[in-house]
Every structure is written in structure tokens, then in C-alpha cells.
Amino acid sequence: MSQRIADCFELAKKAGRKVLIPFITAGDPDPGWTVAVMHALAGAGADLIELGVPFSDPMADGPVIQLASERAIEKHVTLGTVLEMVKLFRQTDTDTPVVLMGYMNPVERYGNKRFPDHATIAGVDGLLLVDCPPQERDDLGVAMNDVGLDGICLVTPTTTRERVKDIAGVANGFIYYVSLKGITGAGQLDSSELREPIQQIREFSQLPVAVGFGIKNAEMAVNVAAHSDAVVMGSALVEALSVAKNSEEACSVATAFVAPVRESLDNMG
Amino acid sequence: MTENQPGLPDKRGHFGEFGGQFVSETLMHALDELQQAYGHWRKDEEFVQRMDEDLANYVGRPSPIYYAQRYSEAAAGAKIYLKREDLNHTGAHKINNTMGQGLLARYMGKKRVIAETGAGQHGVATATVAARLNQSCRVYMGDVDIQRQAINVFRMRLLGAEVTGVSAGSATLKDALNEAMRDWVGNVDDTFYIIGTVAGPHPYPEMVRDFNAVVGREARRQMLKLCDSLPDALVACVGGGSNAMGLFHPFLEDKNVKMFGVEAAGHGLESGQHAASLCAGRPGVLHGCRTYLLDDDAGQIRHTHSISAGLDYPGVGPEHAWLKETGRADYVAVTDEEALRAFHQLTRLEGIMPALESSHALAYGFKLAAGMRPDQRVLINLSGRGDKDVQTVAEIEGLSL
Missing domain, CATH: 3.40.50.1100 (Rossmann fold)
Known part of the structure; x- marks a missing residue:
């Protein structure tokens, strides 16, 4: 179990604060800027950072994150590079948890036993593999448990009650509720539909619940946070970052994106 | 039609270390549903008879x-x-499978079918069955393949299918498959994804094999x-x-x-x-x-x-x-x-x-x-x-x- 993730949610809970989780694709728009952007996100009020690992065939992602992945791959960003970025980030930030989000094949190629070890040494706290449901984790799952790398699990509107129970039994860190049927950045989110499924998760799990997919602005974040412990914002931020011309500009885009959401979340009352 | 095949895959869809269900959580329920429906209808007398008739009189x-x-x-x-x-x-052989999956979609009450295609043969076979079964049909096809298989693209359109080009990645079959998967994730309630080969998550490798x-x-x-x-x-x-x-x-x-x-x-x-x-x-x-x-x-x-x-x-x-x-x-x-x-x-x-x-x-x-x-x-x-x-x-x- 990751202490950093547990502490992050514990502290937020004590302070009555909603956990804000921005997602960026590692290495996009430029690998040299990612660590600076991570610091900017944390500085502007992000509590936990989700770092997307680029993959050539991101089946669960919409066009915005697909393109970000393609750009990062063109700039030779690999899973190894991503670990280097986290290591660098950890030199000056030892508190903000980092969760890697990606697909199975790059991890498998790195080595299902080797990867969790290297990841925790670099300072990664959790791993969310979109195309690897808990029952397929096998040796990877064992290796993750051994070193305390949290396996973040998804629950979606189509997940049956029975399965929520199974997932709750193996999840750690937090549970990520996918707020809509669809890919990242898609569709219209109706936050009133969140109440029941999140209640169902809480029936089976003590873990905090984060909600993501389709949350585009501060207003939506506030509506979602009324039901959850945390909100994840990805595509809208990745899109905003994509036009940045240099590291400084990317950092100010990141700050300008996160700060108002932070403020709105803190003023929810 | 399909016989009750002994042996592999196992219950979770594994052939030794291969196979399985490596998909996003949104699709897990749809795959369970498909697995159950296929398990049920493959043994149903009326379904089997209908399938046999279609293979004889429609496929030839x-x-x-x-x-x-x-x-x-x-x-x-x-x-x-x-x-x-x-x-x-x-x-081509592709119709053996689309006939089976199209019919299964109908028995499951899904009115919309989607497919990916490379050469266009699976797309045409899907569009054909969809026309006959009165299902709305969208076929994803890489832009590169659309270029080199123009005749099949036109055939699909004549059959009433919507052909959607995919420009991502290498703009070929794998990218068409990604896009079809994305469609399915977003429309999982009313849509049946007719996969054209013995790949994909369980039960597809088994089901497509059985139909072929x-x-x-x-x-x-x-x-x-x-x-x-x-x-x-x-x-x-x-x-x-x-x-x-x-x-x-x-x-x-x-x-x-x-x-x-x-x-x-x-x-x-x-x-x-x-x-x-x-x-x-x-x-x-x-x-x-x-x-x-x-x-x-x-x-x-x-x-x-x-x-x-x-x-x-x-x-x-x-x-x-x-x-x-x-x-x-x-x-x-x-x-x-x-x-x-x-x-x-x-x-x-x-x-x-x-x-x-x-x-x-x-x-x-x-x-x-x-x-x-x-x-x-x-x-x-x-x-x-x-x-x-x-x-x-x-x-x-x-x-x-």
C-alpha cells in the first residue's frame, strides 16, 4: 500500500478538502517540460498527479489523449523515460502522489516483475492499467503487492453490483469511478447520476472514490465533487497544454487550468 | 452449426498463457452478457436450425x-x-462468422452492429448480413486500406453501411479495431461488435473459431x-x-x-x-x-x-x-x-x-x-x-x- 496516497486522502479529509487530480500525458507537448508542469500543477493546488504513459493503441482514449500519446511517442517517450521524469520530480516534491495511467503492453515489455520495483524506487505510488482488469493481473499484481505499488481499479456505470464487490476486495489507493460510458474526453456528464453508483462502491469499500472522464471545467468539477472524494481532469487540460510553445508557457497554462478549479472546490461549502 | 467443443479455452478465456479479457472495465459486463448469450443460443435448436439454413441457402x-x-x-x-x-x-470465408454473429445480435435484441475491416471482406460480409437482418451498420476502416480497397468500400456503402475512415496510427486494420472498440465502449447498450477474426477479448476467439x-x-x-x-x-x-x-x-x-x-x-x-x-x-x-x-x-x-x-x-x-x-x-x-x-x-x-x-x-x-x-x-x-x-x-x- 502506498503511504503517500493514503496520507494525501487522509489529510484532505481532515481539512474538509476535495482531492484534485489532474491528468497529463507524460512527454507531451515536450518531454523536457513534463517535470516542470508537474510542479506547476502541484503548486496550483493539485493533490495527486496522474501521469499518462503513452501507448500506440490507446483503445479507451478519445482523440485528445490519442494525439498526445502519438506526439510523445514521436519524441521517444517510453515507460523508462516516464520513470526518469518521476524520479526527477521526487527530488523536490516528496509529498504529491503520482499515479501512472496506461496500457498493459508497455508494462509487460518492461517486465511484470521488474516494473513495480523500478516504479516504486522512482517514486511512483500507483498504477492504473486501463486494459488490465484485476482478474488478469496475475504475476504483475503479485509484484505490485510485494513493493506496495497501489493497483488503482476502475468501476464504471456498466459494472455490476457483484463485480463492484469483487473489485473492492482487491483495490487499493482509491477507486476510480468512470463517470460515463465512453472514452476519455467524451460526452456529457450528468452528475446527478453519480449518487447511486458511488453509494454502491462505498457499501463495499472504505477507499476514497475519485470520479473522472468528461469533467471539463470548474463547475462540472464542483458538481461531481459533491458526490466523491476526488475529481480527475484529463482531456481538457491535455488539450490546453498542447498549444504551449515552451516550458514556461506550459507551466502557466497548467497553473491557469488548476487554480480556478482548486478555488471552486475549496469554496463548495 | 457449432458443436459443443471440448477443451480450450478455459472459463476465463485462456489458451494456456494466451487469450483472456484485457479490456477496459466498461466492456466487462458486455463481454459477460455476450458470453452468456452465446453459450445459450449456440445450443438452442431454433437458432442452430436458422444458422444451418442460412449457411446452406444464403451463403451457399x-x-x-x-x-x-x-x-x-x-x-x-x-x-x-x-x-x-x-x-x-x-x-470469402468471412460470411460464416458474420452470419453467426449477426444472428446472435438479433437474438440478443441489439439493433446496431459495428465492425472493423482490413481488406474490406469482413466489412462487406458484415454489411451484407446487416442489410438482410435490418440492422444499422457502421464499419471502421483505416484510411490506407480505404485507398487500396476502394471497390469493397463502395460495396459496403451500396449495402447501406456507413464506412468511417480511421486516420490514427498506421491507418490500417489495428487502428480500425481501436476505433470500433471505442465506439462499442460508448454505445455498449444497443450495439453488437462483430469482430472479424479469432482475436480480441474472450469470448470472441472461441466464438469466431466456432462459426468458422x-x-x-x-x-x-x-x-x-x-x-x-x-x-x-x-x-x-x-x-x-x-x-x-x-x-x-x-x-x-x-x-x-x-x-x-x-x-x-x-x-x-x-x-x-x-x-x-x-x-x-x-x-x-x-x-x-x-x-x-x-x-x-x-x-x-x-x-x-x-x-x-x-x-x-x-x-x-x-x-x-x-x-x-x-x-x-x-x-x-x-x-x-x-x-x-x-x-x-x-x-x-x-x-x-x-x-x-x-x-x-x-x-x-x-x-x-x-x-x-x-x-x-x-x-x-x-x-x-x-x-x-x-x-x-x-x-x-x-x-x-
């Missing part, structure tokens, strides 16, 4: 076995027989009747591997029958420009299953090359990975050039124009037969007809039609 089964005498004489070795899947309605196994069941019966014995070797091309699995599966217990899956070596395995995942790849995870695939050291899926759009895919069905691992089947590869030569040779010697996909099987089958005795028999799956490839062949020869 059984497809004949043809002794290719002149082709055999040219090889000067074993006798070469062809399983004529090219004579099916829509011109009619090829092998017929062939087994026909060879026994025609020659009083089983063939010594089976040869079929392998992209995702549905025509090969359909032919191989009913022969798995016939230990004396050798099996050869023929992959696309493109410009040659050493060139790196090929689509031979079993011959030159390694195990990994792609499109919902663990299988052999072509990727780089960082685990990114590589762009592939083949003259034949239907074989131009960086993965392969997990059961083929299993058959390779256990040594039950051998996997080999032939180049674009060899396939093209076989295309011409069969056309001129037998008056049968094969698909470029099937031409890979023909090229290897010919070589294999040449090294065998005259009393032996090689059965090649002629999985599709070559009309759709005429344009491609003309271009290669510098002609414009």
Missing part, C-alpha cells in the same frame, strides 16, 4: 473441395486440393469421401487467423494431419517490413488478449506491411499462439513477391483468381507439395476470391485500369 454451403490438377502437376509432388471458400456469398469451424468440418468429411483418407497437411493464411482456425480446429485431434499457418513476410522478415507476428514477434497484450504481436522495445505496437490488407495486422488470434507454443501447428511466412507469383500462377493454371491473402497459403502450399510424395495430399484453404485485388495487382504492374 457446403463449399466444394477442388482437386487442382494442373497446379499439382506444376508442383510435381503431392496432390493439391483447394477448399473453395472463395465461392461463398460475398467471396464449419470450413474444417466440411473439409474433413469431404476429403474422407473423396479420397478415403484425411489430407497429410493443411495450409491456410494467417492474419488474425480466422480462416486458418476454422480449417484447423476440427482436425486438431487428427495427429497425422500437419498444419501450416502462413503469415505475411511482406518485403522479407529481415527487412522488418512484414506482418508475421508468430514467426517474428513475441507474447504481449493487444486488442483484448495476450498473444504474439509485433512491438518495439518500449512495447509500442509496430506498423506492419503486407501486400494484402487482410493480413496487415500486428497481432494474431491467441489460439494460434497456443498452437505454436504446443507445436501442434507450424507457422511460416511468405513474401509479397511469392504471394503475387502464386496469385498469377493459380489464375493461369486453374482459372481461379485467389485473394492476395489466400495467395500466401497457395505459395507455401505449392512449395510444401513440391517436397512431398505423389501419394500424399495437401489441402489449401482458398479463403477468398481475388476480384477485390485486381486494382492492387494492376498498380504493382504499372497499369491503370
